[in-house]
Amino acid sequence: STHLILLYFHPTNLAMAFVSSFTPTLSRTVLSGNVCSAPRFSMMAKSPSVPFMEVPEAISEEMPGYVGFDPFNLSSYMNVKWMQEAEIKHGRVCMLAILGLVVAELYTFPFYSGAPHLAINRHDWGVENGSMKQILLWCSFFEIMTMPALVQMLNGQGDRVPGDFCFDPLGPRR
16 A cells, blocks of 8 residues: 555656646546547637637637636636626726825825825824725725626626726716
8 A cells, every 4th residue: 555655646647647637638538547548639719828728618709808818717607797897896996096005105185194104104094093994985885886787787687898887077988
């Protein structure tokens, strides 16, 4: 039994298991011991971004930024529009966070005259002062207000594009 354990954890077997994890048809052939039969290869289109993987079925080439990248195949388990909406929303939140960080470093509002000037110290000051509760409140408010549009889009009740809330106060879309 000691020889079997050593054979199982032999570096060649570990390397083969690692390589075969990227080629499922080859792993079944090699690990089953049937080395003489040739592995089956599918003739599906290959992904432009990851050439050794197949193009995901749920992602179409008409999507903005399409490069065929879905290495974990999440698009087959989750709604693609939901994931697009989440990515756009997280990107917008990050842009606002960076804007807030830069503004807080360069300018101090008069009503925050006692706030620290460095952003690293400003967080703890905001928690003690209650400013971070305002950020949580406003983020929660916007999340709740956008939920009906998101639910309608996911249920197929409208033709809304992910990330589009028809909020255009300056009018460049007209």
